[in-house]
Amino acid sequence: MAPLNDWRHRRILRARTRAAELAAAYSHLDAADLLAAMIGEEFPGDIAIASSFGAEAVALLALAADIDRNLPVIFLDTGKLFPETVAYRDTVAQHLGLTNVRIARPDILELAATDTAGDLWSHQSDACCFVRKVVPLVQAVTPYSAWITGRKRYQGGGRDALAPIEASDGWVKVNPLAAWTKQDVFGFIARRGLPKHPLLAQGYLSIGCAPCTRPVAPLEEERDGRWAGSGKVG
Numbered sequence: 001m002a003p004l005n006d007w008r009h010r011r012i013l014r015a016r017t018r019a020a021e022l023a024a025a026y027s028h029l030d031a032a033d034l035l036a037a038m039i040g041e042e043f044p045g046d047i048a049i050a051s052s053f054g055a056e057a058v059a060l061l062a063l064a065a066d067i068d069r070n071l072p073v074i075f076l077d078t079g080k081l082f083p084e085t086v087a088y089r090d091t092v093a094q095h096l097g098l099t100n101v102r103i104a105r106p107d108i109l110e111l112a113a114t115d116t117a118g119d120l121w122s123h124q125s126d127a128c129c130f131v132r133k134v135v136p137l138v139q140a141v142t143p144y145s146a147w148i149t150g151r152k153r154y155q156g157g158g159r160d161a162l163a164p165i166e167a168s169d170g171w172v173k174v175n176p177l178a179a180w181t182k183q184d185v186f187g188f189i190a191r192r193g194l195p196k197h198p199l200l201a202q203g204y205l206s207i208g209c210a211p212c213t214r215p216v217a218p219l220e221e222e223r224d225g226r227w228a229g230s231g232k233v234g
């Protein structure tokens with residue numbers, strides 16, 4: 001095996017072992033206690049949050065800010081976001097006192113080579129997501145052993161059995177809100193008086209890149225508004 005592959009393979013195995021141990025010890029905890037254990041005890045200085053600053057993101061960010069306002073928060077700016085999301089990022093950061101929001105962007109040269117016209121999303125969405133999301137996110141989380149997501153089981157898109165702690169490639173991935181319902185999320189946001197994403201009022205329930213997101217009709221699932229009609233899930 002080549003050295004790089006060997007290193008990556010070892011990292012993957014380590015993450016699997018660690019995730020299994022952590023899941024056995026901590027999966028019973030509620031979201032706040034799980035976050036406190038991961039941030040303060042298991043991965044001090046070695047964990048980050050990845051946040052889209054979408055419709056529900058403020059709930060997880062508020063829980064994290066209760067523990068450590070200087071926790072690294074990785075915001076992936078794909079270059080295709082709604083301007084409302086970028087403005088909301090700053091509103092939320094100010095409201096919660098977040099002091100370590102880091103912006104991850106796709107590589108300019110990569111974009112010039114693969115998405116010259118900026119319309120790759122319209123004919124090769126997987127390739128577009130790879131260059132604009134996957135690569136910069138992997139680069140952003142590489143310094144850490146673990147990262148935290150806001151994913152929940154009720155969101156669908158293959159998340160029905162989402163565990164609070166899992167291994168993903170070479171990382172321990174922590175999903176503190178895995179078992180939360182939509183009512184839990186928006187009840188928490190209302191109780192805490194947290195700022196709401198401005199596009200919520202226009203019917204957007206799951207907010208990603210502008211070209212791939214549309215408002216959701218009353219009887220649709222929230223992620224039906226993402227990559228609508230393409231068969232793609234995420």
Ligand code: SF4
Nearest residue numbers: 121128129132209212
């Ligand atoms: S969600 Fe759409 S615009 Fe954003 S990276 Fe994926 S395909 Fe491209």
